[in-house]
Amino acid sequence: MRRILPKRGGWLLLFAAVFATLFAAACGGDDDDTPASTAAGGATTASGAATKPVTIGFLYVGAVDDGGYNQAAYQGQLAVEKLPNVKVIKAENVPESAEAERVMEQMIQQGATIIFPTSFGHLDPAIKVGEKYPNVTFLHQGGLKTSKNVGTYFGASWEANYLAGIAAGKVTKTNKLGYVVAFPISQTLLNINAFELGAKSVNPAVTTTVIFTATWCDPAKIAESVKSLKDQGVDVLNQHQDCPGAGIQAAEKAGMFSVGYHVDDSKLAPNGWLTAATWDWTKLFVDLVNQVRDGTYKVSQVRQSMADGVVKLAPFGKAVPKDVQDLVLATQKKILSGELEIFAGPVKDQGGTEKIKAGAKQPPVTELETMNYLVEGVIGKIPQ
Amino acid sequence: MTIAETVRTRIGAPAFGGPQLLGPFVRFGLAIGAAIAVFSVVLLLDGTNPLDTVQLMWDASVGTEFGRNEVLVKLIPFGLCALAVAVPARVGLINVGGEGQFYIGAWAAAGAILYSGAPGPALIPLALVAGALGGGAWAGIVALLRVKGGVNEAISSLLLNFVAIQFVNYFVYGPWKDPSGPNWPFSAKFPGSAMLPVVWGDRVTLAIVFVAVGLVAMFLVLRYTRIGYEARVVGGNPLAAERSGIPVARYLFLAMVVGGAIAGIAGMAEVTGIQGRLRPGISVNYGYIGFLAAWLGGHRPLGILLAALxxxxxxxxGDSLQLGLDLPGSTVNILMALILFAVLAGRKNRTGVGA
Amino acid sequence: MSFVTSVSTGAIRAGTSVMYASLGEVIAQRAGIINLGVEGCMLAGALAGYIVTAETGSPYAGIVAAFVAGGLLATVHAFLVVTRGANQLASGLALMFLGLGLTAFFGRPYVNDQITPLRDYPVPMLSEIPYFGPVLFDHDPLTYAVFPLAGALWWFVFRSRWGVMLRAVGESTESAFAAGLHPARIQYAAVAFGGALAGLGGAQISLAYTATWVENLTNGRGFIAVALVIFAMWNPLRAMAGALLFGGAVALQLQLQARGVGVSPFLLDMTPYLLTIIVLLAWAQRGQDAFPAGLNKVFRGTG
Incomplete structure (x- = not known):
């Protein structure tokens, strides 16, 4: 009846033959391709080594053209590629798991001595791989801990969101702003809170309604969230998603204003575009690479801000009146000069509890990055 | 049809030998060749040299010691998830729920490690048992629905995958979120004593032994025990089995639960061997790839081993395609699907159903 | 807008793509072929529609392309399972991976592109009716088309001569062949048509709902469609209801959040699957009348 069976036997034999050969070869001890030997060679310790060829690896959790988070980091990669004597290798869609460890090791085998793991979940794998390759430097995006050769960097995107909040608070006609957010993590909560604080600084009546979509990139769900906000009278949209394009288009279609994130998407919303908090990693990446190459890099948690140019405010759309633009730019100057601290006390959470005491200065960035509450004026609950 | 006939037609004669061995080899060569040819066309459309691609993939996976070790690392989830499909398959059940059982196993193991308060040395055995129980219980729902409720197991197990993923999300975003962490959807980190020891290379953990034990046990049980014999009869012809006094419902139930337990152990091995904590997205389609591997391996131990490899x-x-040739990360999905198609098309099956 | 109006409108918007896909899968499964690769067909349709729209400027050309692309991809499945007798579940899963890979590969140049979207056409007068107006009469053409399509398919399956043939093949290819039909042809047509409808479902997302292409745009909606077919017991009108229920679950969690009500998206996202299992159980208790007998072969093979 089932004549396939003998054929399957043939299959097995062939597989068996192939793999038996290979694994036998593995045990035979051909040491010429041991990974560690390639890795150690490229260590950069002495100064003046900047001209020595170096290979740099970039890991992304999504696609580098997602029009968002990963694309912003990829722009930084492109700047690094232009440096002399630099070879860049990249891997996208690297899950935050064993795959990440393997990809980093494969990069090291290809000679990489500097690795940029750009997703939060790549941190633990980087630390693990780092223990094995002490001569490789890992520069992790957004991480909150370091090891001997794993440092981190990030930028205060919330500063730009505070400014966007000012613009939003000024242009809203309904006093209702909306924020479509992937997940309730500290970085998203910081952005939401800064946005509401900025809006409230110019318009005490304004509220921000939050929707958590529970996915980093599902354009259909984002579009539906925008419509749900619109139904509630929200007329300004902000987002913290990896792919904000669909939301911006939906907002434009619904006649709402929109604030972008990660990259400048103003072309998607010719009428309603306000501005965006965008990343410019180019200078920071190049600086970090140069430091590692000439041996001056010290493992640390680099936190840059608008003042350093890592976070930028995208050009205003025509929906932002001139006086509002001036107000935003004036406030930006105050932030840049340190005159204005966004999270200086008092900051109250939704229940009215003072999370940052009145008169207190703004907590250090690494402390802010553990924020776990929404401020007064934000409507919505952190799902538990 | 007698039981003996059933068994022979169902399980087949010896896996090796047979008069026409050359045919399958040619067929296999053609299948792989066709897959690579179509893949090459796709690559050429993108302006990439297919020869470089094949060379690179070979070098990265089996051409280096590192690559071979990494294949072994992958063998752990693939092999266990394939076994989770193969065991129920022997009694004629289709388990498409490996993905969900994997998640629940990981969840249960994490719960045992973080919240049992057990002393360090007990953690690994405890997590193993918890993972097996978790995966087994999840599959037990499927088995109960099938045996008591008459609900098809292929469908219910597939549906429960999506439930399991959300179930784990609920915990890592809510009650189990690391209180000392930056509000990220991670459980607390496991203590070092809960981590599976590495037994080979840098990342091949003790779980590779689970795979080996599972495969050998399946072989021995099927070949030498009464349980194995009766299971095959149930899989071949449940009615005949019932008539000859074999407790069919019990076999169906047990096979499904054992399959789920194996997938649960795979989940446990992932969190205690690789991740060190529970987090969302721990499975990269392991359950589905395990299903395909089990099918490709004919639900036999050796076949599963080779297909998982x-x-x-x-x-x-696949990753080397990105690193070496700057191809998009998704390219490897195309190659995997093409190889499967080639094999599917090359294996003429009279019944139209597949085995 | 009132809460009910908002959720109902949202249910239709969010449910349409899944409705197309599950209607298509109803037809395929009625012919005795299950296609787990619906997700891949949806992605193929979404991308093909997007590319053609981007290149020609016409979303209607895009719709045609989506229909063709979804159908073509499904034809691969039909070839494998009908002509080569391959395992249906394995072939379907492989098709899912192929769709995912191919669309990611060929879609790269189009991420961040902009297209002329398939826009909403409010029906004059009717869309002004309180409550019902905005729910039913303010959508894009693909959404308008799906409801009559569901009705037409119901008539086709249960009332037309063609439907009798389709169901006969789904019950038993041997008897159908003995009755003088060409089971293989009918199965090919059913699977290809199913994939084509899934392609339209994908196009509804990429051309109308979001006007966007990103990798993995459909986010698992193809699997939901397969689940819904079973939930619907292979009845097109029930599939329509199931898709609305799914859309409603999505809309409900977002609308509640927009009103400041905290809901766990995780628990709500489970509900469509749990409901399907409950429906399966209820139906199983009454005997599996609606189950195309041909599918039993798939489910009773060894995988």
Whole structure:
């Protein structure tokens, strides 16, 4: 009846033959391709080594053209590629798991001595791989801990969101702003809170309604969230998603204003575009690479801000009146000069509890990055 | 049809030998060749040299010691998830729920490690038991629905995958979120004593032994025990089995639960061997790839081993396409699907159903 | 807008793509072929529609392309399972991976592109009716088309001569062949048509709902469609209801959040699957009348 069976036997034999050969070869001890030997060679310790060829690896959790988070980091990669004597290798869609460890090791085998793991979940794998390759430097995006050769960097995107909040608070006609957010993590909560604080600084009546979509990139769900906000009278949209394009288009279609994130998407919303908090990693990446190459890099948690140019405010759309633009730019100057601290006390959470005491200065960035509450004026609950 | 006939037609004669061995080899060569040819066309459309691609994938997966070790790392989830499909398959049940059982196993193991308060040395055995129980219980729902409720197991197990993923999300975003962490959807980190020791290379953990034990046990049980014999009869012809006094419902139930337990152990091995904590997205389609591997391996121990190795090699080699040729990360999905199609098309099956 | 109006409108918007896909899968499964690769067909349709729209400027050309692309991809499945007798579940899963890979590969140049979207056409007068107006009469053409399509398919399956043939093949290819039909042809047509409808479902997302292409745009909606077919017991009108229920679950969690009500998206996202299992159980208790007998072969093979 089932004549396939003998054929399957043939299959097995062939597989068996192939793999038996290979694994036998593995045990035979051909040491010429041991990974560690390639890795150690490229260590950069002495100064003046900047001209020595170096290979740099970039890991992304999504696609580098997602029009968002990963694309912003990829722009930084492109700047690094232009440096002399630099070879860049990249891997996208690297899950935050064993795959990440393997990809980093494969990069090291290809000679990489500097690795940029750009997703939060790549941190633990980087630390693990780092223990094995002490001569490789890992520069992790957004991480909150370091090891001997794993440092981190990030930028205060919330500063730009505070400014966007000012613009939003000024242009809203309904006093209702909306924020479509992937997940309730500290970085998203910081952005939401800064946005509401900025809006409230110019318009005490304004509220921000939050929707958590529970996915980093599902354009259909984002579009539906925008419509749900619109139904509630929200007329300004902000987002913290990896792919904000669909939301911006939906907002434009619904006649709402929109604030972008990660990259400048103003072309998607010719009428309603306000501005965006965008990343410019180019200078920071190049600086970090140069430091590692000439041996001056010290493992640390680099936190840059608008003042350093890592976070930028995208050009205003025509929906932002001139006086509002001036107000935003004036406030930006105050932030840049340190005159204005966004999270200086008092900051109250939704229940009215003072999370940052009145008169207190703004907590250090690494402390802010553990924020776990929404401020007064934000409507919505952190799902538990 | 007698029981003996059933068994013979169902399980087949010896896996090796047979008069026409050359045919399958030619067929296999053609299938792989066709897959690579179509893949080459796709690559050429993108302006990439297919020869470089194949060379690179080979080098990265089986051409280096590192690559071979990484294939073994992949063998752990692929092999266990394939076994989770193969065991129920022997009694004629289709388990498409490996993905969900994997998640629940990981969840249960994490719960045992973080919240049992057990002393360090007890953690690994405890997590193993918890993982097996978790996966087994999840599959037990499927088995109960099938045996008591008459609900098809292929469908219910598939549906429960999506429930399991959300179930784990609920915990890592809510009650189990690391209180000392930056509000990220991670459980607390496991203590070092809960981590599986590495037994080979840098990342091949003790779980590779689970795979070996599972495969050998399946072989021995099927070949030498009464349980194995009766299971095959149930899989071949449940009615005949019932008539000859074999407790069919019990076999169906047990096979499904054992399959789920194996997938649960795979989940446990992932969190205690690789991740060190529970987090969302721990499975990269392991359950589905395990299903395909089990099918490709004919639900037999040796076949599963080889098919899991093949998938491991493809997935390890796939990354090199990005690193070496700057191809998009998704390219490897195309190659994997093409190889499967080639094999599917090359294996003429009279019944139209597949085995 | 009132809460009910908002959720109902949202249910239709969010449910349409899944409705197309599950209607298509109803037809395929009625012919005795299950296609787990619906997700891949949806992605193929979404991308093909997007590319053609981007290149020609016409979303209607895009719709045609989506229909063709979804159908073509499904034809691969039909070839494998009908002509080569391959395992249906394995072939379907492989098709899912192929769709995912191919669309990611060929879609790269189009991420961040902009297209002329398939826009909403409010029906004059009717869309002004309180409550019902905005729910039913303010959508894009693909959404308008799906409801009559569901009705037409119901008539086709249960009332037309063609439907009798389709169901006969789904019950038993041997008897159908003995009755003088060409089971293989009918199965090919059913699977290809199913994939084509899934392609339209994908196009509804990429051309109308979001006007966007990103990798993995459909986010698992193809699997939901397969689940819904079973939930619907292979009845097109029930599939329509199931898709609305799914859309409603999505809309409900977002609308509640927009009103400041905290809901766990995780628990709500489970509900469509749990409901399907409950429906399966209820139906199983009454005997599996609606189950195309041909599918039993798939489910009773060894995988």
């Amino acid at each position: 093949l998938f491991g090699a493809i997935s390890v080699g």
